[in-house]
Amino acid sequence: MESSVAAVSAWLRACSQEFDRRVEELNELDRILGDGDHGTNMQRGFAAAGALDFGAQATAADALRQVGMALVKVVGGASGPLFGTFLLRTGAAWPTPLTVAGIHGALDVGLHGVMTRGKAERGDKTIVDALAPVVDSLAASAAAGLPLAEALTAAALAGEAGRDATAPMLARRGRAALKADRSIGVIDPGAVSMSIIVSTGAHHLG
Ligand code: ADP
């Protein structure tokens, strides 16, 4: 197996473990903002992703695309197509070898895929609010010439800050928009999941 595929596989397995560990925390947030299934959705999607056999010829880009398709197929709801689109688009632009500028470019494509699919802007209290600061951070790190590991650490922190910044936002997309009056003060579960994916990736790709 090509080393970058091994790193991507380890990243996806670690995501699956983290969603197993945090399923109730995510369901609880979605119980307040939506229908209470977000943790279960992500757990199911990444369990399916972790069970994929990418094949001997697969590149890291192929692996990410296969996972994106699995999420669309297995998860359903709002988050399946959104996280699936994110990984499909990001995978299609995935750089070999890994560079800060290359990962920035790939995640920027992924972000725009999510925004086009879900019609959410920054500030709508969605996964966009965790992902957009990650893309910004990587752009700044690429411009500053930061080494990959440092850039990924900074990106993970930017994602966590973006996740936390969803708390005071008023939900404008998805089921949470229907409960918008209840949404103030609660972190968006999809933003938590996006931050988990980015932080886990920083750990395994850096
Ligand atoms: P469902 O709402 O179908 O039950 P989930 O509970 O798995 O799906 O996912 C809910 C999450 O999806 C929200 O917390 C939010 O982050 C994200 N989300 C919903 N609609 C959108 C959208 N239009 N754009 C971006 N993210 C969205």
Ligand code: MG
């Ligand atoms: Mg839900």
Ligand code: MG
């Ligand atoms: Mg649902």
